[in-house]
Amino acid sequence: MNGIEEEDPIVFEISVVVPRRNLKLENEGFDCVEVLVNEFRNVGFFVDRVLGLHDEFIKLAAPLETLGVVAARLHMKKTTHIGVDLPFEWEEIEAFMRQPDGSLFSWCERFQCYRHLIHFFLIEKNSDVTLKFDGIEIQWEPGEALLQRLELEGIVKQVFPLHDETKRNKLLRSWALNWWDLISQPIDEIYVYYGTKIAVYFAFLGMYTRWMIFPAAFGLILHFVDFGSLKLLVFPAFFISIVLWAVLFFQFWKRKNSALSARWHLNFSVGTSHGYKLSGREWNCLQAPVELVKGSGIDKTKEKEDLQRYEWFGYLRRFRNDVIVILSIICLQLPFELDYAHLYEVIESDIMKFGLTAVYLLVIQYFTKIGGVRSLFYAVIYWWVFYHALLHRNLMILRQVLIQRLIFYEKQEKARGRFDWKDTICYQGGEKST
Template sequence: MESSDAAPRFEICIAVASSKHSPGSDNDAVASYIKALKNSGLVVEIEEGLDSIRFIKIAAPIEVVGRTAEKLNIKKSTYLGLEVPFVWEKRDAFVRQAISNSLFTWTEKYSCMEYLLYSVANEKDHPVKFTVGESSELELKPGENMLAVLKASEVVKDVFVLHDETTRNELLKGWAMNFKGLTSQPVDAIHAYFGAKVAIYFAFLGMYTQWLVIPSIVAAFFYYKESRPWGTALPVALSVMTVVWSVLFLQFWKRKNAALLTRWGVSLDRSEGPEEAENIDFAAVTNEGGIQAGRIHEMDINKLQKQAFQKKEWLEQLKSARNNGIVIVGIIFVQLPFELAYAHMNKMASYEVLRYFLTVIYLLGIQVFTNLGGKIAVKLTKTEHYGSKEAESDGLIYKVFGIYFMQSYIGLFYHALFHRDFIVLRHFLVQRLIIAQIMSNISENVVPWFSYLYAKHKATKHDEEHKKSDDKKIRSPVEEEYLKPEYSSSVGDDLEDGLFDDFLELALQFGMVTMFACSFPLVFVFALINNLVEIRSDAIKLLLMFRRPRPREAASIGAWLQIFQYMGVVAICTNCALLVCLYDEAGQWNVEPGMAAILVMEHLLLLAKFGFKCFVPEEPAWVKAKRARRARLQEKYTLQILKDGKHRDL
């Protein structure tokens, strides 16, 4: 049971340049900031580190978190089934977390702590000057945030999240290093430690891997039986199986996603409307007698306001279309020729070793191109106006995925549809799957590890030169976390974290599986093996290789779900085109009975896709029942409040 007397854990750390910190001065900027944090109720502890860095470890007692949550109007579920703003004095009425027995999720707690860190500001009506080190000064303007100013002046080097060693060791033993469970994962414990977004990713990865098992067995059977007399019918059967499998998988994932959110108490409601909606003066529609019916019309939008909204809406649409056009033009005139040149050279190569060498060179070169394209996509996205940060992040995902889609599939389409060389296509798929997986593990695990070792060596060497220390070891877990790289995406961490690259890898693999399985059935097997490794490597990466990521709330996998569904539609067209190439050996593209049958099959598969979506409900019945029960309770208590006249105090 969590209590206000329990010793808080240090969960956030601020790295400060110790050479610029003179704690003896009463007007020192860092000392003043620490004093303000202590006055807000936070527990602060200072620890010396290597490389002239001082670490300010911060913990938040449960009462401080609770009162901050009340101030921020964080909504939480009560034992009555209602979701209401948290009140510290009524804390026993609110549902606790199943894993930690805490009042708050890690995401909620982090939000409260972050608010307190950034709430220290100059509340005076005139600038305040602080000393920094022995000779420098720092001026804080009225209303200016102190931590932001300290970061801008490079007094504060970084603010990062600390691992809890006990919980991390438990996850290492029961999850990352537990190879017996294969696809089973403690998603509730992952949610409690990392937050909803990371937990949803691993839940999706685990379910996707589970759903690959049966198709892998069937596909392996098809692969070894395709030389039989009846083997010519196998590609058609495999195409139908792949399409049906992809549709059912995504539908059942939606059901699992809804069940997880209900279990974790995460609300599906997300406000993505115009920012003006947040500025409505609700006080204008209430008075001592309740709602002022005569002033309801003031909440309406007049003709001029409607025109302004419409003008702004269409200007944003045009800006978005312009940015998307820039991305498309870049793909067609820059990336497409490069991809086709590589595909042609790969086909012309006479030795298999040379093909693998070309693939390695290509993958290294394309990283430069895609990183540049990703940075351009970020800049374009920032010029657009979105209703929320989630929508802005989704816009970035769509743009960057277009670049990676072309990079990943144009060579495959080139071999399959232009040359109709399915032997080369199979070799190409194997190369991409194997080499891409090896390079992915190197970039995700090996590179961060060597980056950490280099940073550790550099810090120790600096400490030896300046402090003449004989101790060459990092002296605390805090400094080890500081020297580790941030869990950020390849396109920057402004809008997305490292999960962007993890989801991108899965989406591209899903496309290869669904679009090319009929030409190379073993692609299912390669994907299954890859994902079994990916589950553990990603777990180790988050627990050991990178800093603990900042928790981010999420109700789904976001734009990635739309991309997976889009890939399912493209897979229907691609599979039918591949079947045409397989059966039309003369290359005449005549609409003979066989070709006509394939065209009919395409339409039937499209109908089946939408039919299965209607057949499989997106939410389990118990989730719908729970939501309906909550709505009835909400209505009941609202009517009771109106009956008792308590609404007059609102």
Template sequence: MEKGEPAAVFELAIVVLKREEPEEPGKFDCVERLVGELNRAGLVVERVLGISDEFIKLAAPLEILGKAAAELQLMKLTHIGVELRFDWDQEAAFIRQPDGSLFSWCERFLCYQHLLYQIVNTTGSTIRLTFERRECKWEQNESLLEKMLSEGIVKQVFPLHDELKRKLLLKNWALNLLDFTWQPIDDIHSYFGTKIATYFAFLGMYTRWLFFPAALGLAMQMIDLGAWKFLVLPLFFVFITSWAVFFFQFWKRKNSALLARWGTYYSMSLSPRCKRGGTNSRPSPRWGVELDSKTVCDRPLEKDKTLQRDEWLGLLQKIRNTALVVLGIIFLQLPFELFYAHLYEISESDGVKYTLTALYLIAIQYYTKIGGKVSVILIKYEQDRGEESSADSLVYKVFGLYFMQSYIGLFYHALMHRNFASLRQILIQRLIISQVLDNLLENSLPYLKYSYKKFRAALQKKHEKGASLRKSIRLSSRVEKEYLKPTYAASIGDEFEDGLFDDFLELALQFGMITMFACAFPLVFCFAALNNITEIRADALKLLVMLRRPVPRASASIGAWLNIFQFLIVMSICTNCALLVCLYDEEGKWKIEPGLAAILLIEHVLLLVKFGFSHFVPEEPEWVRVNREMNVAQARDLCSKQLLSSISSLKARKME
């Protein structure tokens, strides 16, 4: 370990089945073989015996991680602004993270994966291993960990919390209630990775920007506008739309600056992706650029035609699947949503309304789960370019279900019945009652699941030992407590997405409600700001205390959610104009009077602002653009020299 580097901490754990009967370990024991191989790989290993399982905790010195990064050929930014393949012997040339560490959490996780799965049988013959009188064959060139996973001997591999960093984040972030929106974003990035840090940076900026419309909405609610409302509400609508457009343009600038500061802006499209679903899949190495005679020769024309055919086939499959989802929404979900909205409108008793709402919420939960599962199945038949593209496709499809579920009732009350009182009541119900209940469930369910798992493990241990049920059995090890905690998973499944799907979905639905119906209830921005202030600390506590440490993910932005937010801005222009028309045209004659003509003019102007503002405010700061262009130019020069040198050497060998 290099001088000045902190001591290695345990960052990964392997869960192994606990032996039912004590057995004298021997050289053929698979668990002993795994531990020995991990030690030979240079990892620091500690075995912990739990109530129902055995745990192997892993840590890696910096030198071991550095050599693994070199084998993976990770691209890292150097001090001269050029990305190069990492070389452990030249580690001083590479830029460190904001917290002083050489590798980010995502890079360390990839190195751990490489170290674990590179343990293969290189003896040239099959090795026979045993576990509890069960025999398994370790074939040539087969990964030992994959073999033990397939045999059920290893149950899981999961990241561990770093207690020192976790407690610091608890103190400075989750429990720092006085600073409403301030967050240590660099520390969050160092501990959780780029994707989660980007989410909290977006949530913090979004909450701070909400203070402006919240203050204006509160003033409009406290002051009796009277006849002035016909002038003030259109101005408020213009302000909200401009606010939303400005916010997302400045968020793009902040996102670019953050990624440049973290050293991920340049390498995001080049570095290997961190796995989403867990650590039970082997990472694919990043292959270097090596030229052979086939590279110098002309590429076959048939290969280009195959690529073009696959591209168009994948596009047609995506269009077909999207059409299936849209038809399902129109013919299945839309009638159900309109039927509920109609019954809610004609019901006179509050008890009947609450009963209808309860039945609706129960039914819609099952419908959404079915729609999510169908979307996952459809995506598997799409030829997406990697997991990130598949995740974006899933987000679009599932959000369509939630969009119809969340807004069709509001559209019905606002446009069909023009009942603004009922619309305000539903907005309050959705933003206060629904979001409060969601936060309570979001933070209480993990604790209940953890308590239930701990109770089952203790109960099983008591039955095995024949001990009295009154005698309590406590978990003595921290690693077992973390293992029993729930994972940060999405409600639609964690195959393509993790828990960030639900967090971004909640923000998107809230943003749609407050912008699309701003003219009907300006005070709604205050409720949204208060909810988001609470959400920052609640999500921090959830990640640091109630859940396992999530598997890191590398991502350059908030992904498909940015397009969804942009779509909601366009929808807000249309819905608010319709609300103003209903306000001006109380008799329903739909005459083009000066007031209605002004509303149509406002709509066109705001659409022009929405699509034209991006040309005046660049999406990235000037210093980021200059550094990026410099990096690309220098990398192109280096690659050109390497390619020319390789081509010359190949030609020279041919002439010999």
């Protein structure tokens, strides 16, 4: 086809494992393995057969044109050069962007095409076909996928992807054995070869390792350097910096994750999203379970059981999320409360104690906004009063802490209300003037 680059050398990417036969039929037209191999060739595969000690390995490779036709048949969405996701069309191949390594399809997209070709070619005859394998007769019925039938009969043992030795050796040299550059990783090559999940995992691992340099260096300094009397201030500063480091790392990782998704043209369409099984049917997370049940025509008892099961799963997920949130709040708040309690007990001046309380509350509020939970400050700021009560065991100190917090909170609310009132007056005055 005009405008299409020359195809790469044939690379076998899928292997089908069948037992090695003891008997060979005179008429190979009825041998189920021979029929399977012929069907593979008919749909466009290149086939290579390798005999092992106990099994036979049928290796499959699909040319670019075959994959393109299947991708168009599946209405696979790909990103164009203008940034729009459109269903793939083989005739408009030059309009679609290629992968970081120059290939048209990623491994996940190729695997979808392979899966469709392997599992969904059907018998075209109107009557059953009798196939044989080592004296066993198998009925291949109309409308039945041959590979699935052979899997049920135990003739096809496994279907698994094969390694591409050229790409694997390239990754081995540029990644695993690259001792000169321990920081960077060929993330794009990892994505093309291993897929999205493994690439994102190693991207996170690399970023986390680089970011760990700061707390590791800070911790070594605290371990080997004697700060003397400044130790009372250095350790609280270390705890606060670690919490700030964790919050910033989480925010920067979200940005990097979004950048990787945009670079790899990942979309979360219905066909690729996670689904659940409901009464033997696929249920996508974008589809309401009630709509699925109504359209399935199942009996009322089964419908009730499925809806109750879904409701209880919702309760369990909500309980899990609540536990995670509470533990996160404790992990975020505890270092600040420990530092605050320690400094509050050491400082003797009441004015400095009030200033410490004000700075402490402002820092907590600022970190909470960075973390993305606006109501966290108001929800947990008084939880730790019980902690101070158990720590000091002094009602006068506890009373002083409560009064200072309430005074600062009241001043902050008045300042915020005055600011909102001024904005409202300015806004109304602008409307009247117009």
